[in-house]
Amino acid sequence: MKDSECVAFLQWALPRLRMRWPGFRKVRRQVCRRLGRRLKQLNLPDLDAYRRVLERDGAEWSVVDSACVITISRFYRDRQIWDTLKESVLPLLAAQSIERSERALRCLSVGCASGEEPYTLSMLWRLELAPRFPKLRLRIDALDMDSHMLERARRGTYSYGSLKGLPEEWREAAFKKIGAKFVLNDTFREDVYLQSSDVRDGLPNYRYDLILCRNLAFTYYDLPLQKETLALLIKHTAPGGVLVLGAHESLPEDDTPFVSWAGAKAIYRLAL
């Protein structure tokens, strides 16, 4: 399939799925390969023929929706964000929870991929902060709509490439090397509750101290769906809680109850 054909198809299809083309520009090859496989399965000659199928068969849109799921992730992605979480955000949230006599800091990873994001958070807590806050535990709900990703998260087995951003001491403390693979130690899985769920259908019925929603809604969704997702995130953030986006993302509206975390990009706090 020619790149230009796939681009034209995506520019037609994405708005119908409430997504936006610019988010897919750099990662489109992954989506185009999946669409190519679908054409073969349906024995169709090209994307124009596929478009005609979509125009008469509403159910086929769920296949395109799944083809548009981008699953790239890695441990300690956007290092500066994790450093800010370690140095100022989590200590403040921990102090806030202790003041409220809570026993756990409740966190949410929306679009957790193969576990890289929630497991990085678990490592950060256990290796760096838990000794300072021994009475407080961290609980991380980690959601993804892709069952293959969740299966990989449950396996907790990674190649060096996805771990190479981690501080070396963390890598040594958190993984056992078996052949060429790195297997996550059980201790770092204990805080993480993996769940199959689509953020467009809502979020678990809690208010979280910390929500990570990175490289998903605010990259791939169109503006109205970004705003709906933001309203949902606001509803599920505890007073004084923090929302973290991807390093290249920002909120779709200026007028929100979130204020930027001083000196940090992509980190926002709700008023107390």
Ligand SMILES: C[S@@+](CC[C@H](N)C(=O)[O-])C[C@H]1O[C@@H](n2cnc3c(N)ncnc32)[C@H](O)[C@@H]1O
């Ligand atoms: C690009 S990855 C980002 C992973 C991680 N948050 C990070 O920043 O490294 C996006 C993840 O979100 C998941 N995802 C996409 N749409 C979703 C949805 N509507 N609900 C839940 N998860 C979704 C994908 O399966 C994928 O694992």
